[in-house]
Amino acid sequence: MKRSLTVLLSMMLLMSLFLAACSGSSAIKEKGKDTITYAVDQAPEGLFIPGFAGSAIDSQVNDFIHDDLIKVNEKMEYQPHIAKWESDDNITYTFTIEKGIKWHNGEELTMEDWQFALEVIADPDYDGPRYNYVENIKGADEYRKGKADSISGFEIVDPYTAKVTFKEKKVNNLENLWTRPMPKKALEGLAVAELSSSKEVQETPVGLGPFKVKKITPGEYVLLERFDDYWQGKPKLAEVTIKVIDPSLSVGSLENGEVDIMEIRPDDVEQLESVPHIDVKEQEGLGYSYIGFRFGHWDKDKRKAVDDYEKYQDKRLRQAMFYALDREALINAYLAGKATPVDSPIPSVHWIRADDSELTPYHYDKKKAEQLLDQAGYKDMDGDGFREDPGGNKFEIKFGHYAGPSAFEGRAQAIIQNWKDVGLNAKLATGQLVEFNTYNEMKDNDDKELEVFFGAWVVGSDPDPSGLWASTAEWNFGRWVNEESDQLLKEALSDKAFDRDYRKDKYVKWQQLFNDELPALPLWENMDLYGMNQRLHGVVIDATGLRDFHQWYVK
């Protein structure tokens, strides 16, 4: 009995091995001619109606399934898409959409769907992160507090026309308006509190986009199929599989054809460039890295930064520290050369970005760094090879960096070495790279160890940098307080700023101030990198990511 069981089990195992061996790669070869696989390196959270999604991966999936009423172009300027708009007074906007645009379930898109989306997001029971995209509409607060039955600033004129009235005249109202309708017919029966966990959001989302969901396996696949009635024309691909893979598998999966397109890391570029059927696409993105300085602390009650920390007050010290950094070498060594040194904290793709000629370039210049330090009084007085501060006390820079891929350790040490080379005694804060969540908590709480810290931001399409650098911004982690900066940022959002040249001029002035004051050292802009199989065509990539999915095709 026991023996026959063993024999049976061995047979089963052998058989499965055999089956596996002879048809193992069928998954790859059988892939249809107009089917592609797009890989992501983290599992989606599974919220497939925009408005509920908060993670980057969910947003990437949603871009295939959904569409926006208005869109940004490659310079982050707002453009009509499904909807056109007009405004006489810059406070009330009239939006019109075309007739006959279809949802995946066959319903027609009307302004009610947009209204529904806004009211869901403004509902007191709503648990997603997007209320700040609705709060500028007149009456949103009242609706949220339950004092009104509808948002008074949103008025439907006819099914294809709606008027949006904002609370106040602000130049970036449009950038901060929620313009993704939700399929009212599919969702209206559900309580708002239950929406995010409902099947309609997580498993069977109805969208307007070029692809509709065929099947979702949580944590693993999202299988999409062509939506024939897509308003911009029938998509050329029949199916798109969005697949989750571990980052360590990205090179191999692209190489053997399991994956057709995915975002890759700089470490993988070299290996992929040697694969004949893979193209590496580079795109200037919306992310940049910086080194921040600690100037004070965050006053939680008054919700503003207070500058009460003296150590890095002298801007010559900060400038010297910037000149001392050999950014080209850092980029080549630790980012595979795939980043661009910058001297402004505004991404180059934003239309408000100052021209390089208007900014002081901080190219690597050891002599200049040393001169500046000498001028500022940082001199080596006791002959130990390191500079003392102007008061003659020992001067030590504590530089914090978070843990991550292996390149981070080397990068942090290289930065420290750059500073040591000009006589500044730098060392790693806490003695080691700090776990990412701990690091963020230390920044939030103004931990004394983090005097100088490495950071990175990915910003959105709204160019206004107030959320990061104004003295009332919680994410101004250096706690930089500068009246001129606050004033310029305010002016750039004022009435006059509806004149684009005026607005841009204010931002350029702000960037010049930043560039001179250097409350943080903007290091480099990260390049978004994609690995793409050459059989795939028609792919458009810009700073916001992949786009024009309906035009993609396979040859």
Place this chain on the structure above:
Amino acid sequence: MLAYTLRRILAIIPLLILISIVVFTLAKLMPGDPFGGEIDPNNTNPEYIEEMREKLGYNDPIHVQYMRWITSFAQGDFGKSTTYKKPVSEVIAERIPNTLFLAITSLIITYILAFSMGMYAGRKPYTIGDHAIATFNYAGIAIPQYIIAIVAIYFVAFKLGWLPSSGSYTPGLEEGTWDYWQSRMQHVLLPAVTLGVFSTASYTQFLRNDIIQNSRKDYVRTAKAKGTKESAIYNKHILRNSIIPLVTFLGFDLAALIGGAIITETIFTYPGIGMLFVSSIDTRDYAVVMSLTMLLSLLTLLGNLVADLLYGVVDPRIRY
């Protein structure tokens, strides 16, 4: 035996309570919460984050949070995942079948390989075959699982293209069909072998040594003297004795396999509870992390219990 079993099961309860206190405290002491970390500054404002913290009670004193959690936990409500916006029980239930399938496949492969190699090596010790098996075993014990996983992916999946490198099935296949199960089998094979390498190696060595020892015992000599066939001696008499200690490993193995799946699943992007565990720690999804740790603790305790009970079943000399 029944009294003993009941006593052991009752003893699990206070242990679980203690574990829950430790797990909860450790989880809350981890720096950060689901709302920290990489935030898109244009999409989420600080007020919203503070509001959510308040709403979810993360600002309450820790003992208040613990009491709230443990009361609902005891009533079968494991809380709601902040990441997946669904009840934790649903999130875990979605992933458990994959992990169980992986663990069981791994167990079957382990036992088949360990038995065939152990028997062979035990019957023919100090031959080339035995040495080859020993080399394999020492490598399996010495090399960490994640390295084996990556090497296996590189050669078997990428270079030879025999087996898929990630996922649990090929998307688009109808669930329940023959193709679907074949695809699942293909996908599980590589992670299962990787997961089982360590136990395969140690079982094989264990079995081999036990067989060699047994073959020198008096009852074997008697059997030989009576002219019993060699194969009968090994397959019936010796194996029966050597199997006893191995059977008891089964209990420990269940918990170990599910725990070991954490690394394997993550590398193979195999969506079971191991991968879920790692990503939940990353995102500080407290409810999921705590429920999974409790689940793993419970499995370990039950595994120990099963092992202890099996001793009595396979060896009648042991009385409780």
